[in-house]
Amino acid sequence: MRILVIGGGGREHALVWKLARCQGVDKIFASPGNPGMKLLAECVDLPLQDLEAVADFAQNQNIGLTVVGPEAPLVQGIADVFHARGLKIFGPTAAAAEIEGSKAFSKQLMEKYNIPTAFFKICEDMETAKAYIREKGAPIVVKADGLAAGKGVVVAMTEQEALDAVDDMMGTLKFGGAGARIVLEEFMEGEEASLLAFTDGETIIPMVAAQDHKRVFDNDEGPNTGGMGAYAPAPVMTEALKAKCVELILQPTIAAMTAEGRKYQGCLYAGLMINGEDIKVVEFNARFGDPETQVVLPLLSGDLAEIMLACATGRLHELEVKWSEGAAVCVVMSAGGYPGIYEQHLPISGLAEAETVPGTMVFHAGTKEIAGGIVTAGGRVLGVTAVGESIAQAKEKAYEAAGKINFVGAHYRRDIAWRALRDK
Numbered sequence: 001m002r003i004l005v006i007g008g009g010g011r012e013h014a015l016v017w018k019l020a021r022c023q024g025v026d027k028i029f030a031s032p033g034n035p036g037m038k039l040l041a042e043c044v045d046l047p048l049q050d051l052e053a054v055a056d057f058a059q060n061q062n063i064g065l066t067v068v069g070p071e072a073p074l075v076q077g078i079a080d081v082f083h084a085r086g087l088k089i090f091g092p093t094a095a096a097a098e099i100e101g102s103k104a105f106s107k108q109l110m111e112k113y114n115i116p117t118a119f120f121k122i123c124e125d126m127e128t129a130k131a132y133i134r135e136k137g138a139p140i141v142v143k144a145d146g147l148a149a150g151k152g153v154v155v156a157m158t159e160q161e162a163l164d165a166v167d168d169m170m171g172t173l174k175f176g177g178a179g180a181r182i183v184l185e186e187f188m189e190g191e192e193a194s195l196l197a198f199t200d201g202e203t204i205i206p207m208v209a210a211q212d213h214k215r216v217f218d219n220d221e222g223p224n225t226g227g228m229g230a231y232a233p234a235p236v237m238t239e240a241l242k243a244k245c246v247e248l249i250l251q252p253t254i255a256a257m258t259a260e261g262r263k264y265q266g267c268l269y270a271g272l273m274i275n276g277e278d279i280k281v282v283e284f285n286a287r288f289g290d291p292e293t294q295v296v297l298p299l300l301s302g303d304l305a306e307i308m309l310a311c312a313t314g315r316l317h318e319l320e321v322k323w324s325e326g327a328a329v330c331v332v333m334s335a336g337g338y339p340g341i342y343e344q345h346l347p348i349s350g351l352a353e354a355e356t357v358p359g360t361m362v363f364h365a366g367t368k369e370i371a372g373g374i375v376t377a378g379g380r381v382l383g384v385t386a387v388g389e390s391i392a393q394a395k396e397k398a399y400e401a402a403g404k405i406n407f408v409g410a411h412y413r414r415d416i417a418w419r420a421l422r423d424k
C-alpha cells in the first residue's frame with residue numbers, strides 16, 4: 001500500500017517513522033514533510049489549501065490511505081473531499097472535526113450527553129462576557145471559540161486578567177474570527193494527561209496515556225509553548241482511571257457524535273484533568289497530539305497502517321492493538337528565544353551521533369536542508385525521543401542523545417517527565 005501523510009512537524013515525522021515499519025506499506029509520501037523523514041518518505045509540496053489538488057495527487061499516485069496530521073485541513077474538510085471520491089483517509093470529516101474547531105460546539109456536546117467537563121458559558125458579546133466574569137470572579141478560564149494555534153486560552157488568576165483577555169479576543173480580535181465568540185470556563189484543579197484513541201466511529205481503542213510540558217522553562221515556568229517535551233505512559237493514568245475514561249468519556253463521545261450525524265473517525269485526542277478519582281475533559285482535538293505522538297507511537301507494538309486502515313474502513317473491531325511494556329520520553333530542542341522571537345537557519349550538528357544512543361529517534365519539527373546540511377527552521381526544532389524499560393531509563397537516554405546535538409542558542413528543559421519521577 002502507498003501512503004500519503006499530510007504535515008511536516010515532529011508528529012508527522014513520528015507517524016512516517018512508524019508507518020515505514022509496517023508490513024503492507026510499500027511507499028510513503030509526505031507533504032510538505034521534513035528533512036528528517038527523507039530516508040523514509042518522498043516529500044512533495046502539495047498546495048494544502050487546495051483540497052481537490054491533494055485528492056488529485058492521491059488518485060494519480062494510487063494512494064491507499066492518506067493520514068492527516070494537523071487540524072487545519074480536517075476542519076477545512078479534507079476527509080469530505082476524499083470520501084466524495086472514494087479515497088480512504090484517516091481523520092474526521094469537517095462536521096466531526098468541529099469537536100476541536102469549535103470549543104462552543106464541544107462544550108455543548110459534552111453538556112448534552114453528560115460527558116464530564118468544567119462548567120461554562122458561551123458568550124457572543126463583550127458585555128455578557130464581562131458581566132459573567134464579574135459575577136463569578138477569578139480564577140476563570142477564557143477561551144476563543146475557534147482555532148487559534150493553541151494560543152486561544154487564558155487561564156486568568158485575577159478578574160482583571162480575564163477582562164483583558166476578553167478585550168483581546170473580542171475587542172481587538174487578537175485571534176481573528178476565532179475570538180468573535182468565547183467560552184468562559186470554571187477553573188479546574190488537578191493534573192493533566194492526554195489520552196489519544198483510535199476510532200472508526202464505533203469501536204474505540206485508547207493508546208497509552210501521555211503528558212506533555214507546555215511551559216518553556218524548568219519547573220513549569222515561563223510562557224506556554226506548543227510543548228517542550230512529553231512522556232508515556234503517564235503514571236497518573238492508572239488502568240482503573242483509563243477504563244473509567246473509556247466508559248465515561250471516550251465511548252459516550254463517539255456515540256454522541258454519531259447521534260448528532262457527525263460520525264467521528266480517526267484519532268480522538270482527549271485532554272483531561274485528573275483530580276483524584278475525578279476526571280474531566282479539558283478539550284478534545286481531532287488529531288494526534290504533538291509532541292505526545294512522538295512518545296506514544298514508539299510504544300505501539302501493532303501495525304499502525306493496518307490500524308489506521310481499519311479506522312478508515314469501519315473494521316477496528318477486528319483488531320487487537322498491543323502496546324510494549326516500556327516507556328518513552330521526548331525532549332524538545334527549541335530555538336533560543338522561543339516562543340518569542342528567535343533566529344532561524346542556524347546549522348545543526350550531532351544529529352547522526354545522537355541516534356547512536358540505542359533506542360533513540362530524533363524527530364524533526366522545524367528543520368530545513370540546505371547545501372551545507374541541516375539548519376533550524378522553526379521554534380520547536382527537534383524532538384529527541386528515546387524508549388527504555390522505564391521512564392527513568394528513557395529519560396536518561398533522551399538527554400544523552402540531546403547532549404550530542406548542537407546549534408547556536410539551543411534550548412531544552414532538563415526536567416522532562418518530572419511528574420512521573422517525583423515519587424521515586
Ligand code: AMP
Nearest residue numbers: 118141153155185186187188271282283
Ligand atoms: P486547551 O487549549 O483548551 O487545552 O487549553 C490549554 C491549556 O489551558 C490546557 O492544557 C490547560 O492547561 C489550561 N486549561 C484549559 N481549560 C482549563 C480549565 N477549565 N481549568 C484549568 N486549566 C485549564
Ligand code: GLY
Nearest residue numbers: 212227289290291
Ligand atoms: N500537545 C498538545 C497538542 O497537540 O494539542
